[in-house]
Amino acid sequence: MTDSTATALAEFGSTWKPEELKSERTQQTALRRARGEVPGLQDLLNEAVTTVRTSLAVVIESFPRDATALVIAAGALGRVDPIHNGPTPDSLVHHVIDSEARPYRDPDPFHTDSPLLAHPHAYLGLLCVRPSPAGDGQTVLVSATDVAAEIADPSHLRALQDPCYPFAVPQKSADDEPSFTTHPILTLSGADATVRYCPVRVPAGVQRAGRAVDDEHVSALRAFERALEMQHLPTVFPLRAGDLLLLDNRRLLHGRTDVGPEGVGRHLMRVKVYDVKQ
Ligand SMILES: O=C(O)CCC(=O)C(=O)O
Numbered sequence: 001m002t003d004s005t006a007t008a009l010a011e012f013g014s015t016w017k018p019e020e021l022k023s024e025r026t027q028q029t030a031l032r033r034a035r036g037e038v039p040g041l042q043d044l045l046n047e048a049v050t051t052v053r054t055s056l057a058v059v060i061e062s063f064p065r066d067a068t069a070l071v072i073a074a075g076a077l078g079r080v081d082p083i084h085n086g087p088t089p090d091s092l093v094h095h096v097i098d099s100e101a102r103p104y105r106d107p108d109p110f111h112t113d114s115p116l117l118a119h120p121h122a123y124l125g126l127l128c129v130r131p132s133p134a135g136d137g138q139t140v141l142v143s144a145t146d147v148a149a150e151i152a153d154p155s156h157l158r159a160l161q162d163p164c165y166p167f168a169v170p171q172k173s174a175d176d177e178p179s180f181t182t183h184p185i186l187t188l189s190g191a192d193a194t195v196r197y198c199p200v201r202v203p204a205g206v207q208r209a210g211r212a213v214d215d216e217h218v219s220a221l222r223a224f225e226r227a228l229e230m231q232h233l234p235t236v237f238p239l240r241a242g243d244l245l246l247l248d249n250r251r252l253l254h255g256r257t258d259v260g261p262e263g264v265g266r267h268l269m270r271v272k273v274y275d276v277k278q
């Protein structure tokens, strides 16, 4: 993004209050006006949306580090969700900040976001406000198609598509009954592959479900996990300040490498987006 587009978008964003942008209608009104008023934005967003649809991810460089600009631009992919984004139930933009303590600096292994929802968000936007000065905390991406291609046994691929994999639901209090929801991990349709996975919720779910998950499905899950560890599969890159990564949350798994002590305060802003068909 050119500096003049970024400045004009940030200025445009400052005329909107975050709470005004909670409804899809207002988001789309703001986006329509921004496309008309911010020089260069229309072409840039059209190209970014096309790239996400065809290549599953795109990075827009030199994006303004501004939450409102982020919500407005992410609206080009669909409805920015004000509800299911992070622990606070009402946040269009969630701040991901690597803090002092482990495990917050440990690697964040491959996962998809919102894995417990019936329809996980279609897209994520991750805007880098402050990277780790040491250059660690790099982003890792891998596609469901590449992971599926690494699984040689067709019976594993079949089993992974069964909607029987337990994802542990977080307990609100210690008295809550431990529960889980079940979903497929991979879904293959022609050349298209979608994925839903969390390296915390799935193992905990398998433990809670006990014998309800049979050996065939456990062994398919192990094959999937082994494929995720294949070193040649992921794309690894640093997000620099002002980089906005837009990604397909159903066709890509994402994560990041660990963050050393210097990276405390690494800061991303995250939005979650539904596609318009829902
Ligand atoms: O810290 C990162 O780079 C990844 C964060 C992430 O996975 C998320 O916010 O969904």
Ligand SMILES: [Fe+2]
Pocket (backbone or CB within 6 Å): 111, 112, 113, 254
């Ligand atoms: Fe994530």
